[in-house]
Amino acid sequence: MGNIRNQVRLIGNLGRDPEFREISSGRKMARFSLATNDYYYGDQGEKIAETQWHQLVAWGKLAEVSERLLHKGSELVVDGKLNTRSYTDKEGNRRSYTEVVVLEMALMDRKASSGETTRDSEEFEDSEEQASV
Template identity: 30%
Template sequence: MTTLNINQIHLVGRLGKDPEIKWFDSGKVLAKITLAVKRPSNTDKTPNWFDLELWGKTAEIASEYTSKGSLIAIEGELKFDEWLDKDTNQQRSKPVVKVNRLELLASSNNMDSQSDTTDDEDDF
């Protein structure tokens, strides 16, 4: 029996803050975004928060056309960032969604434009 491994995430939510953009000497660009997603089953109305990572043209579009409060849809894959905590000297990790596809649904400024982008950047 063959095991099928699928790592695919679809989310719709609003940006918690403006995208953080980083340009690398290689010319590649990275955008980091936090996304608030409400779940119908969540009775206390507290959103779930997701850290998103966007690369290349997708990052540029997010930087130019989104801001805190923008409504977006994304398709991506889950990865884990790992680091050594400087204070405790313990290994730490957190889940991050690497966005492969971004759709602009609305913005906090009621922007009516839509964009459907994909990006194949893996690393810097």
């Protein structure tokens, strides 16, 4: 384990349309939530789905691509890293949350002209240095 890295891979679906904004430097940012499902079998042998929600943030070119192509329900493969942020809430309490900073993503669902979903993928990555807000 000579090379310990902060690396995350998620495969899931967007829970809602991404939110976009531009920070003071002019750099674009996209925020979205991704649902992943794990399955296990219950005591009676029934298959049970367990959904986890992950908060993601994409910067620069990936945010621009997200704005053009992503929507609620989009199926994505995301490679990124975990980032924990802290803030003080309105009551003065210190809070923190963890998000996934997207470094690469592949859009798995593409609508064909007939309206059918195809399983083609389109990959995108951001070669720019990641910024923080």
